[in-house]
Amino acid sequence: MSSLKLLNQDAEHAKRFVALAMNINAAKGLQEVLKSNLGPKGTLKMLVGGSGDVKLTKDGKTLLHEMQIQNPTAALIARTATAQDEICGDGTTSTVVFIGELLKQAERYLSEGVHPRVLCDGFDLAKTASVKFLDSFRALEGKVDRELLNCVSRTALRTKLHEELADYIGDVCVDAVLCIQNPESEVPIDLFMVEVMHMQHKSEMNSRLVRGLVLDHGARHPDMPKSVTNAFVLILNVDLEYTKSEVASGFYYSNADDRERLVESERKLVDDKVRKVIALKRHVCDDKTKSFVVINQKGIDPLSLDMLAKEGIIGLRRCKRRNMERLALACGGSAQNSVDDLTPDVLGFAGKVYEETLGEEKYTFVEDCKKAKSCTILVKGPNKHTIDMIKDAVRDGLRAVKNTIEDDSVIPGAGAFEIALSLHLKTYSLTVPGRAKLGVQAYADALLVIPKTLAANAGHDAMDAVITVQDAQTNGIIAGLDVNTGTACSPADLGIFDNYRVKRQMIHSAGIIASQLLLVDEIMRAGVAAGKRG
Numbered sequence: 001m002s003s004l005k006l007l008n009q010d011a012e013h014a015k016r017f018v019a020l021a022m023n024i025n026a027a028k029g030l031q032e033v034l035k036s037n038l039g040p041k042g043t044l045k046m047l048v049g050g051s052g053d054v055k056l057t058k059d060g061k062t063l064l065h066e067m068q069i070q071n072p073t074a075a076l077i078a079r080t081a082t083a084q085d086e087i088c089g090d091g092t093t094s095t096v097v098f099i100g101e102l103l104k105q106a107e108r109y110l111s112e113g114v115h116p117r118v119l120c121d122g123f124d125l126a127k128t129a130s131v132k133f134l135d136s137f138r139a140l141e142g143k144v145d146r147e148l149l150n151c152v153s154r155t156a157l158r159t160k161l162h163e164e165l166a167d168y169i170g171d172v173c174v175d176a177v178l179c180i181q182n183p184e185s186e187v188p189i190d191l192f193m194v195e196v197m198h199m200q201h202k203s204e205m206n207s208r209l210v211r212g213l214v215l216d217h218g219a220r221h222p223d224m225p226k227s228v229t230n231a232f233v234l235i236l237n238v239d240l241e242y243t244k245s246e247v248a249s250g251f252y253y254s255n256a257d258d259r260e261r262l263v264e265s266e267r268k269l270v271d272d273k274v275r276k277v278i279a280l281k282r283h284v285c286d287d288k289t290k291s292f293v294v295i296n297q298k299g300i301d302p303l304s305l306d307m308l309a310k311e312g313i314i315g316l317r318r319c320k321r322r323n324m325e326r327l328a329l330a331c332g333g334s335a336q337n338s339v340d341d342l343t344p345d346v347l348g349f350a351g352k353v354y355e356e357t358l359g360e361e362k363y364t365f366v367e368d369c370k371k372a373k374s375c376t377i378l379v380k381g382p383n384k385h386t387i388d389m390i391k392d393a394v395r396d397g398l399r400a401v402k403n404t405i406e407d408d409s410v411i412p413g414a415g416a417f418e419i420a421l422s423l424h425l426k427t428y429s430l431t432v433p434g435r436a437k438l439g440v441q442a443y444a445d446a447l448l449v450i451p452k453t454l455a456a457n458a459g460h461d462a463m464d465a466v467i468t469v470q471d472a473q474t475n476g477i478i479a480g481l482d483v484n485t486g487t488a489c490s491p492a493d494l495g496i497f498d499n500y501r502v503k504r505q506m507i508h509s510a511g512i513i514a515s516q517l518l519l520v521d522e523i524m525r526a527g528v529a530a531g532k533r534g
Contacts, residue, residue, distance in 0.1 A: 024103045040159050059092075106518055122437060123515050152404045229291065229353075230351065238339055242270060332347075332348040403499040407499065409500055417503060460483075469481050
């Protein structure tokens with residue numbers, strides 16, 4: 001009897017080869033689910049929620065996040081892959097497929113009596129050699145320009161959207177990152193300064209980049225202008241309404257006159273704040289061609305809105321805190337926490353501010369900003385699932401562009417790196433002494449699953465396609481797989497590039513997780529719930 005059974009009669013456990021087989025089967029099962037999604041020719045998955053809502057996607061992170069995975073091994077692999085997405089923004093499907101293939105290759109050797117520890121030692125050696133090879137395989141170091149960024153974003157997005165839309169959204173993502181990038185500063189690129197706003201309206205090809213900000217609310221007074229040009233923008237974090245005091249306090253009066261005086265003094269306090277804003281407007285707007293916009297993080301009461309409307313000022317209230325940071329970067333100026341000592345220096349400037357109504361929703365556009373360092377990607381689409389798909393893709397496209405700028409290099413795509421690394425590891429395995437070389441060989445064979453899957457998903461013979469590319473690489477050409485023809489091609493000529501950090505992360509995480517799963521010799525389910533059942 002197992003020692004665990006002596007301690008807990010209700011405990012469930014699987015030993016040695018049963019445990020190993022459970023882990024390998026779980027990894028293979030998850031690989032089969034995601035395998036058909038890989039690459040630009042991958043298929044879509046339809047996710048149906050409990051309430052009947054439908055989601056069409058081929059994004060690996062979305063699938064792993066939305067699927068309810070019960071198997072603990074599969075859940076562990078899914079968490080590793082989603083962590084990869086959070087760190088790098090891409091490579092989720094590749095990681096799952098690679099981990100599944102590593103365990104599948106290991107199973108061949110295990111069935112011949114090779115110990116799991118020997119394979120894991122080989123995996124570790126292969127991983128170290130792979131990282132060194134990856135550094136030598138980097139292309140265009142120090143030559144990152146706009147055209148290269150376009151190629152990287154298109155490569156990333158074509159695996160998630162159809163080609164025409166992927167190329168269009170890819171260019172939008174590049175423009176957005178270049179807008180917020182400050183090459184002279186050492187501060188890393190903050191992608192939160194790119195607002196992603198959606199409108200269920202027109203077609204997906206009407207999505208665009210706004211060099212400014214789009215707010216998801218409009219003015220709260222009917223007499224305020226709907227569109228202004230040459231607008232000074234005042235960004236406030238001030239209560240322009242009556243607010244309760246922060247400490248527990250009370251005001252007491254003995255008659256109606258005292259009460260009226262209290263109400264008047266409260267009103268006067270708010271009115272004085274508004275008058276200071278109006279005084280600043282009159283000072284800077286010295287002719288009819290200029291206008292004034294107030295965007296406040298806190299509330300503006302109806303009487304204050306009326307005072308602003310009479311002066312022709314657009315007043316927006318309850319703006320998101322994140323948008324206050326974006327506004328300051330987009331329009332210039334700075335957010336003010338007090339209306340005392342307001343000067344023209346604190347104002348931002350926008351060439352055009354206008355309101356657009358869509359059904360019951362109102363959107364305010366702040367555009368034509370000088371030297372904008374924050375922007376908005378306005379996603380449009382005819383239905384909800386199209387918008388969701390584009391928003392997921394935009395997130396990955398922005399990360400791909402950011403990674404390329406920070407890595408200052410790229411990796412040739414189309415399976416070129418995996419096939420080159422596989423050939424390199426097979427040569428390297430000849431120099432590895434002892435049985436550890438079996439682990440290196442398994443790692444080299446597992447890498448070929450990426451180009452094989454790309455070929456299979458495009459409808460080509462996987463083995464023929466890989467052999468064609470291997471022959472080209474043996475002749476000293478950096479060749480990848482052309483998914484349209486199934487023949488070898490030059491990734492650089494076709495503009496197919498991957499992120500350096502995505503490949504590096506995939507090599508690290510896949511090798512570690514596969515090794516850990518191979519070294520599991522007993523699975524025990526002996527939690528509190530199992531003990532309570534008796």
